[in-house]
Amino acid sequence: MKVCILLPSYNVAATLGRLLDALLLYNHALLVIDDGSVDQTSDIARQYADKGVSLLHHPVNRGKGAALRTGFAWALGNGFDVAVAMDSDLQHDPDDFPGMLKVFERENLDVLIGDRMHDQSAMPTARRLGNWFSSWGTGNFCHQKIFDAQCGFRVFRLAACRTMLSELTLDRYVSESEVLVRSSMNLLRIGFTPITVIYPEDLSHKSFYRPWLDTYRIVYYFTLELLRRTFTGKGRRELENLRKYVKSCSDWPRYYLLSGPGSK
Numbered sequence: 001m002k003v004c005i006l007l008p009s010y011n012v013a014a015t016l017g018r019l020l021d022a023l024l025l026y027n028h029a030l031l032v033i034d035d036g037s038v039d040q041t042s043d044i045a046r047q048y049a050d051k052g053v054s055l056l057h058h059p060v061n062r063g064k065g066a067a068l069r070t071g072f073a074w075a076l077g078n079g080f081d082v083a084v085a086m087d088s089d090l091q092h093d094p095d096d097f098p099g100m101l102k103v104f105e106r107e108n109l110d111v112l113i114g115d116r117m118h119d120q121s122a123m124p125t126a127r128r129l130g131n132w133f134s135s136w137g138t139g140n141f142c143h144q145k146i147f148d149a150q151c152g153f154r155v156f157r158l159a160a161c162r163t164m165l166s167e168l169t170l171d172r173y174v175s176e177s178e179v180l181v182r183s184s185m186n187l188l189r190i191g192f193t194p195i196t197v198i199y200p201e202d203l204s205h206k207s208f209y210r211p212w213l214d215t216y217r218i219v220y221y222f223t224l225e226l227l228r229r230t231f232t233g234k235g236r237r238e239l240e241n242l243r244k245y246v247k248s249c250s251d252w253p254r255y256y257l258l259s260g261p262g263s264k
Contacts, residue, residue, distance in 0.1 A: 002080045003084065007087075008035060008067035008068055008085070009045075024051055030053045065176075111156055112193060141225060
């Protein structure tokens with residue numbers, strides 16, 4: 001497989017160099033999408049140009065969803081088979097990368113999502129509640145169990161996901177739920193696997209996820225999606241196809257271990 005790693009980045013000068021150093025060990029193409037940073041994020045990415053790291057830059061901050069759409073367009077335009085999306089704040093452990101790819105290949109998935117909710121001991125309370133609500137709501141709209149709707153560590157099979165990716169429109173963190181909803185409506189094979197998450201005390205690389213505002217945006221998106229499925233012919237047809245597909249796949253989605261015999 002021809003694999004690329006997409007790194008949506010906003011004011012991550014404190015962590016980007018360490019993340020790139022860790023990911024370069026795996027010899028896959030790396031793309032930094034600087035989403036309007038006002039620190040040295042782009043300067044650090046340029047320092048890695050001679051090591052094959054590519055950089056795209058948004059003049060102003062547009063949001064994580066917009067940064068990912070820019071990255072997916074780049075991946076599709078450059079003939080990659082698989083795109084891996086990771087956050088740039090070092091809350092995702094780069095050591096989980098090879099395990100994610102192994103599960104993705106072994107189980108022939110279209111979309112693989114990291115799961116942080118298996119261990120919530122270090123997760124801030126507001127984020128835990130926001131993640132729970134988002135996963136519960138997204139699961140209802142996907143008609144399947146969603147273990148972690150907001151995790152940004154994801155693997156995509158680009159040929160299978162091309163139509164789904166073309167349907168994405170949302171710019172902020174709500175785009176994480178939009179990806180799952182559109183993946184389910186396109187009948188893609190989705191899997192989840194546990195990952196290590198680090199919640200640092202060092203606020204120089206804190207997350208920009210805002211639990212209350214972003215949860216409101218998720219509710220608003222779900223409301224619009226409900227109206228679309230209720231009052232448009234395309235929405236009703238998609239929903240009926242999804243229900244039939246889920247009913248025919250009693251074990252879908254699956255939860256996969258990073259190592260060992262497979263699923264649980």
